[in-house]
Amino acid sequence: MTRIDHATLRSAETADQITRFPFPFPADTYRYSTNVEPARRFVTTAAGAWGDRIIEVDRHYRAELSERDRVLAADPTRCTVLPHMRPAAWDALLMVLGELAADHPDVMELSDEGGGRLRWRNDLLGVEQSFTVGDDDSIPGGPLRFAGTQAQEDLVLLDQREGALWADAGLVTFAADWSLAFDVGMPFLEVHGPVPRVHANGVITRAQQFLMRLGTGQEYRRTNWTMTVDRRLDTSTETYPEWGRDRRLVTAGDPGELGDRLHLRVEVQHLIRLAPSGAILFLIRTYLLSLADLATVPEWRRRFAAVLAELPDDLVDYKGLTRFRSATIRWLRS
Ligand code: HEM
Numbered sequence: 652m653t654r655i656d657h658a659t660l661r662s663a664e665t666a667d668q669i670t671r672f673p674f675p676f677p678a679d680t681y682r683y684s685t686n687v688e689p690a691r692r693f694v695t696t697a698a699g700a701w702g703d704r705i706i707e708v709d710r711h712y713r714a715e716l717s718e719r720d721r722v723l724a725a726d727p728t729r730c731t732v733l734p735h736m737r738p739a740a741w742d743a744l745l746m747v748l749g750e751l752a753a754d755h756p757d758v759m760e761l762s763d764e765g766g767g768r769l770r771w772r773n774d775l776l777g778v779e780q781s782f783t784v785g786d787d788d789s790i791p792g793g794p795l796r797f798a799g800t801q802a803q804e805d806l807v808l809l810d811q812r813e814g815a816l817w818a819d820a821g822l823v824t825f826a827a828d829w830s831l832a833f834d835v836g837m838p839f840l841e842v843h844g845p846v847p848r849v850h851a852n853g854v855i856t857r858a859q860q861f862l863m864r865l866g867t868g869q870e871y872r873r874t875n876w877t878m879t880v881d882r883r884l885d886t887s888t889e890t891y892p893e894w895g896r897d898r899r900l901v902t903a904g905d906p907g908e909l910g911d912r913l914h915l916r917v918e919v920q921h922l923i924r925l926a927p928s929g930a931i932l933f934l935i936r937t938y939l940l941s942l943a944d945l946a947t948v949p950e951w952r953r954r955f956a957a958v959l960a961e962l963p964d965d966l967v968d969y970k971g972l973t974r975f976r977s978a979t980i981r982w983l984r985s
Pocket of ligand 1: 683684685686687807809818828829830834839842843845846849854855858873875876877933969970
């Protein structure tokens with residue numbers, strides 16, 4: 652009889668999570684910048700490498716898609732598409748399914764049935780779905796919602812008009828302390844209104860100029876980061892009463908628990924000009940790594956402590972780290 656060694660299995664899974672983790676700090680200090688780079692390039696880290704794909708399917712695939720279903724059932728505003736963005740939502744769906752099929756040809760396929768009908772097969776989820784491109788009623792929940800049942804990424808669609816970008820559609824269930832319902836229909840500069848420093852130093856104006864010049868099919872990416880208590884993906888403004896409490900309580904508990912409860916939360920964000928709508932697709936993929944796992948890589952442990960120790964108070968405050976910054980640094984350096 653073959654015996655499964657669960658400890659080895661767990662550590663192998665955790666190892667994969669660490670080796671592909673997009674550790675976001677190239678230096679011991681961190682400031683906001685227009686940090687964009689071409690997509691699909693492997694980046695090596697102290698533990699491995701990440702970044703060869705746009706859509707990433709990992710061992711949390713089913714669990715995170717179920718969590719998205721749960722969040723949407725409780726709050727349908729997390730998927731909002733202003734009427735003029737319906738063509739862009741179709742472009743986004745075809746882009747997402749095309750990427751998945753190209754990366755996983757053994758288990759996923761997008762085939763042409765003729766007459767504008769396509770068939771999607773996803774063996775990982777046991778899904779087979781035919782649909783007519785452009786007909787919202789032909790696909791469950793409409794194109795953006797369906798994309799969100801097949802990929803772990805959150806999606807925002809930006810319209811370009813009147814010399815600006817507008818966040819006019821999105822499916823966002825895993826927001827890091829913001830609200831899609833509040834931001835939908837807003838111009839890009841206003842969406843970034845609450846972010847400290849970026850207006851005075853021109854980061855956001857430059858980002859908008861850069862994005863408005865993106866040509867069809869061009870693909871870029873950037874990272875962003877914060878910290879989260881436990882593996883909670885839904886930290887939207889709407890559910891603050893739930894997760895805000897954990898932030899207050901985490902340091903009151905056993906300091907030994909901090910390593911398992913506190914997570915570095917990294918977003919890999921892709922920016923892609925879609926055709927034929929001309930909209931910009933903003934994909935946000937959230938990765939969580941516990942301090943305990945992060946600390947298994949000595950360089951990450953040292954660097955994250957250095958970044959936190961040096962981070963100016965206004966950024967610490969905006970990211971919501973004030974209550975546990977010191978405890979985290981102590982834990983990492985102990
Ligand atoms: C090159 C492009 C971009 C740059 C440089 C950029 C920069 C930033 C920065 C520095 C933050 C603060 C993050 C933190 O410390 O947690 C932020 C937050 C945010 N960004 Fe962007 N961003 C970009 C693209 C986008 C796009 C396309 C959207 C889509 C609408 C977006 C939506 C947001 C939202 C909703 C927040 C949270 C704001 C809040 O606190 O309410 N960003 N961004």
